[in-house]
Amino acid sequence: MESTKTTDVEYFHKVVDCQHACPAHTPVPEYIRLIAAGKYTEAYVVNWESNVFPGVLGRTCDRPCEPACRRGRIEEEPVAICRLKRVAADFKDDITPYLPDIPLIKNGKRIALIGGGPASLTVARDLAPLGYEIHLYDENHKGGGMMRTQIPSFRLPATVLNEEVDRILDFGIHTHFNKYVGSLAEIINENYDAVFIGTGAPKGRDLHIEGREEGKASIHIGIEWLAGVAFEHIKSIKPNVIVLGGGNTAMDCCRTARRLGGENVKVVVRSPFAEMKASPWEKEDAQHEDIPILDNHVPKRFVVEGGILKGMAFEKVHAVLDENGKRQLLPTGDPEVFIEADEVLIAIGQENTFTWIERDLGIEFDKWNMPVVDPNTFVSTRTNVFFGGDAALGPKNVITAVAQGHQAAISIDLFCNGVNVNERPAPDVKFFSTKMGIHEWSYDNDISNDQRFIVPQADKAKTLKDRLKEVELGFDLQTAFKEAERCLNCDVQTIFTDDKCIECDACMDVCPTNCITFTAYAEESELRKNLSAPALNLQQDLMVSGALKTGRVMVKDEDVCLHCGLCAERCPTAAWDMKQFLYNTAKAGHTCSVAL
Secondary structure, eight states: OOOOOTTOHHHHHHHSHHHHHSTTOOOHHHHHHHHHTTOHHHHHHHHHHHHSOHHHHHHHOOOTHHHHOGGGGTTSOOOOHHHHHHHHHHHOOOOGGGSOOOOSSOOSOEEEEESOSHHHHHHHHHHGGGTOEEEEEOSSSSSOTHHHHTSOTTTSOHHHHHHHHHHHHTTTOEEETTOOOOOHHHHHTTTOSEEEEOOOOOEEOOOOOBTTTTTGGGEEEHHHHHHHHHTTSOOOOOSEEEEEOSSHHHHHHHHHHHHTTOSEEEEEOSSOGGGOSSOHHHHHHHHHTTOOEEOSEEEEEEEEETTEEEEEEEEEEEEEEOTTSOEEEEEOOOOOEEEEOSEEEEOSOEEOOOTTSOTTSSOOBOTTSOBOOOTTTOBOSSTTEEEOTHHHHOSOOHHHHHHHHHHHHHHHHHHHTTOOTTSOOOOEEEEEEOEEETTEESSOOOOOOOOOOOOOBOOHHHHTTOTTSOSBOOOOHHHHHHHHTTOOOTTEEEEEOGGGOOOOOHHHHHOTTOOEEEEOOOOHHHHHHHSSSOOOOTTSOEEEOOOOTTSOEEEEETTTOOOOOHHHHHOTTOOEEEEEEEEEOOOTTOOOOEEO
16 A cells, blocks of 8 residues: 555545535634634634535534544544534624625626525625626525525524625625526526526425325425415414425424424324434424324325315335345335324425526436536536536535535636636645644643533423524533534644654554554555554545655554544654644635645
């Protein structure tokens, strides 16, 4: 196995597992350290540079960073990264001094954004400071897209959403609200230099089974129903409610129904409970509000009598793996199950709809009627039309939409400047020495044994009576500090210098996880077996030195290293060092550099 090319910044990026897992690559340990230091405004700005909506995402993010957290590998729960993001948003001061200047004199390029959701707003946030004239079109009276229409206020207060959406719109964005775009050709004919489409996946999937037409007055598409609630067109629901589906939208529907008069609300899903698409914490919150989740039930028909919905009939199934390991849901043979219902909310998925895009504009669509979009540049087959968010590659989440918006903004900027959109700028990467004294670091390297702290919730008796009352209260500052101290500072990298090593093995002796081994050179498969503790996670790399004086090599398993710095403290020759690694993904117009 060749020695590790530590000059490759992506090697160290991958070691910061939380940041690497985040679609927007937010520098997680950096802002957590700032929170621990009481610098909430600075922590918010670090977030805002990457994920644009720290207050929103601190409450609603799908948290891909947390399963990747190194804490989870030492028999503890991951750091509450998402809820610490909210701490920065809740306790920040005025961030106006940190915001980019918006040129009064524009650069002569006009950009149309169709859809006012997170992807389009991210494009606006990146391009407005560069002098672009931005025009945003949305059929609703306010921006925010699905963040406004599909996330209930008890999870995301309107004040938080308005603050972060308006911050971008105040960058001189020309807003065209209450404007439904029914023709892309009309927008193109306005002679915009580029068009970005971030219209989301606005169509909820229907369930066409027996009784659907007869009972249609009491059967609703989940995302449309949530939008009706958000805009206060819907203010109540009947007592007995069935919610069909196992995703986060289903969880939002059932919890909202409880607040609008649903006394007996049930979630019914065809898959096993463990395989539901909803986030674990979303399922927990629904159950905490006394909403049963009935899994392994396949809907067979709506039961309608005299034009009135009475309930639904379900077939019970169980999951069986076939010879190829593929899951099948097979009938158990039990009698059909009837569940009473006055109203049914269908939340079984979302779809895109592009009927408003003419098919003679040079934009190709695939067999699923999705636009053909480059997944790196987000350009369509028409060079001046770009897609992002759910409209580009299908329904995902807010943080993915933000990440795609950043990349699309880069492409739009390159395109408008006559540069090949595939010539992507490099990330901004820096290493900082963390050494203050012989055995003193500029960061706290104590390893806390605290378990993950619980985020308090408001009284259920009160929240179920008021759909606008936020359920989660967020961390107070004392608890936030304790939770922030659980971070292992994975971005403070262990740096090894081959020619300084005298192979005394002191680093091996002091390492608390046995992640360092001096051994004979071998291929990677053999090295992984020969380490002090076998390196079993093939998704994370090994750091392998060049040949040392004895011919051995130093191998460190990046998977279990705690970045505690004990190796660097113990090393008598300073062969080991600790350097903070700051990785910021490129943004539109940024002059990017790599400093190692």
